[in-house]
Amino acid sequence: MGKGQPSYTDEEFVAAIRRGDDRALAQLYRLHFPMISHYVLQNSGTDDEAKDVYQEGVMVFYEKVRDGSLELSCQIKTYLYAVCRRLWLKRLTEKTRFGGRLDDHEPYLETGAEADLELAEERDRRFATMAEALERIGEPCRSLLEGFYLLDKSMQQLTAEFGYTNADNAKNQKYKCLVRLKKLFFNQYQEFET
Amino acid sequence: MKTEADYYALFDAYRSGELAAPQRTDLERRLAMDPDLARRLSDYETLTGTLTAYGQRLALRRKLNAIQADMDAEQAVRLSPAERMAPAFSSGEAPRPALRISRTEEKLRQFWGSHRATMMVAASVAVMAVFATLLGMEWWKARQQPSLYGYATLRREVDRIKRTQRVMNKAINQIGTPATPAVNQGKFSGTGFALTADGYLVTSYHVIQGADSLLIESRDRQRFRAEPVFTDVAHDLAILHIKDKSFKGFGRLPYSFKRGQSELGERVYTLGYPREDLVFNDGSLSARSGFEGDTGFYQISIPVNPGNSGGPLLDDRGNLIGIISGRQMDVQSAAFATKSSYLMRLVDSLSAARTGQAYNLPRANQLAGTSRPQQIRKLRDYVFVVKVYE
Numbered sequence: 001m002g003k004g005q006p007s008y009t010d011e012e013f014v015a016a017i018r019r020g021d022d023r024a025l026a027q028l029y030r031l032h033f034p035m036i037s038h039y040v041l042q043n044s045g046t047d048d049e050a051k052d053v054y055q056e057g058v059m060v061f062y063e064k065v066r067d068g069s070l071e072l073s074c075q076i077k078t079y080l081y082a083v084c085r086r087l088w089l090k091r092l093t094e095k096t097r098f099g100g101r102l103d104d105h106e107p108y109l110e111t112g113a114e115a116d117l118e119l120a121e122e123r124d125r126r127f128a129t130m131a132e133a134l135e136r137i138g139e140p141c142r143s144l145l146e147g148f149y150l151l152d153k154s155m156q157q158l159t160a161e162f163g164y165t166n167a168d169n170a171k172n173q174k175y176k177c178l179v180r181l182k183k184l185f186f187n188q189y190q191e192f193e194t
Numbered sequence: 195m196k197t198e199a200d201y202y203a204l205f206d207a208y209r210s211g212e213l214a215a216p217q218r219t220d221l222e223r224r225l226a227m228d229p230d231l232a233r234r235l236s237d238y239e240t241l242t243g244t245l246t247a248y249g250q251r252l253a254l255r256r257k258l259n260a261i262q263a264d265m266d267a268e269q270a271v272r273l274s275p276a277e278r279m280a281p282a283f284s285s286g287e288a289p290r291p292a293l294r295i296s297r298t299e300e301k302l303r304q305f306w307g308s309h310r311a312t313m314m315v316a317a318s319v320a321v322m323a324v325f326a327t328l329l330g331m332e333w334w335k336a337r338q339q340p341s342l343y344g345y346a347t348l349r350r351e352v353d354r355i356k357r358t359q360r361v362m363n364k365a366i367n368q369i370g371t372p373a374t375p376a377v378n379q380g381k382f383s384g385t386g387f388a389l390t391a392d393g394y395l396v397t398s399y400h401v402i403q404g405a406d407s408l409l410i411e412s413r414d415r416q417r418f419r420a421e422p423v424f425t426d427v428a429h430d431l432a433i434l435h436i437k438d439k440s441f442k443g444f445g446r447l448p449y450s451f452k453r454g455q456s457e458l459g460e461r462v463y464t465l466g467y468p469r470e471d472l473v474f475n476d477g478s479l480s481a482r483s484g485f486e487g488d489t490g491f492y493q494i495s496i497p498v499n500p501g502n503s504g505g506p507l508l509d510d511r512g513n514l515i516g517i518i519s520g521r522q523m524d525v526q527s528a529a530f531a532t533k534s535s536y537l538m539r540l541v542d543s544l545s546a547a548r549t550g551q552a553y554n555l556p557r558a559n560q561l562a563g564t565s566r567p568q569q570i571r572k573l574r575d576y577v578f579v580v581k582v583y584e
Contacts, residue, residue: 022257025257025261026257026261026264029258029261029262030261030265033265041304041307041308042307042308044308045308046304047304051262055255055258055259055262058258059251059254059255059258062254063250063251063254066250123247126244127244127247127248127251130244130245130248131248145245149242149245149246149248149249150245150248150249150252151249152249171203171206172199172203175199175200175202175203175206176199178199178202178238178241178242179198179199179202181241181245182237182238182241185241185244186237
């Protein structure tokens, strides 16, 4: 690590990630992985579980940064630790294998990670609903919407791919698909809410 | 009437800023007027917003997976022996000692990593259990000995004497005369006396307790090897037999053994080896029960010392009435001696059980009526040092 790469301070990390700098993200990821991995392994987790938990934790952090809603009152390290600790605790309870105190090796501070996690969970639920709605919408709507929104393809590209006569046709098709998706999505989402 | 899809097209244009200014103001006016339309717009925005965010999330997951895969690959390279071959000096860092980790070892490491704490607790519990058992057994063994609290058995530890002897040797060396070579003194010593003329001796059980070998030394420094024949822990008695071929027998014993009990106030005396020389002590029979009311013992008012154990206790008429066993620490000159009646009972039962060997106990008493110095002169050849080697 660090060979020929600039090393960032916490503020620089946040600024770089906000700009969408993938190298900063990669470095951040590498920097704190051993800590979380050690923590999870210490508390009866496996290597793969450690990776999962850490990725989720980084996602929460990343999305907060991209939102611009991050108010970092502590080091990134501490924040990540708090988030991952919380996530791992949840997993352990789900596995019902957890019967005792967690073995902390970093000081555990109140970092606002709890509240962030609630939001993240809410967002996860929404994404899960969206994924399901996309599953159920059927072709060609699914490919079209995925192409446009998820894979960032341009309308021209999609027109060519799906064999529409012109971009307007494709656009109209897209709007129709959106209407259908909306029905599926909101039905399920509201169902879930109530 | 516009369809929903048409509205979406309109919203899309509005959001991307493609809408011309008049249409835009028109739409904004309508949005302000029509809450239904406003709701429709917000729905649209939630939907597209979620879709975009979902897309970003997927992209991020791909990115993170890629980073993780990179790291895993690096790890694998570092662990593979290829890395060891390829010199890593170019980076200026010393190469890390690469380890080839087999599948089983990896599993073992993982197991160690996750169960380390538990195993350490288990190990310390095991260690503690072992030590507790050892100490407990030691304590239990100590309880088995007749030495109770406040009761001290009187076998002598020879080490202390050795030390004083060494000091003396040094003094002698300073004078200039060559020192006599030190003989192995054994670890403990006590006193014993002849039971029969043909080589049976009596001493206290605690004297020979834990002995590897026993050596009997008479007043004229003659030594014989002896073996315990029988021991009675409860009455602190041991019967030894001399095994040496050079042993010819003690000759006629001058004293006899009393089968009954002696009376209170009887004047009694003992001979023993609390030091290197024979020591005489006398006193009276103070009680017909021993430590904590043990009826197998007498209490006697003879000052006894470590080394006196196993010595004979005789009355004025030269009857052997007891065997010195121990003393009470917190009481002034309260010594205890096993009653000779128990010794007799033991000898009788042994004679009955063993048909081959008979114990020819002395019948006649040559000491009765003589003065005490005369008694002692006759007696002293039948009292021995019992040396114990562990």
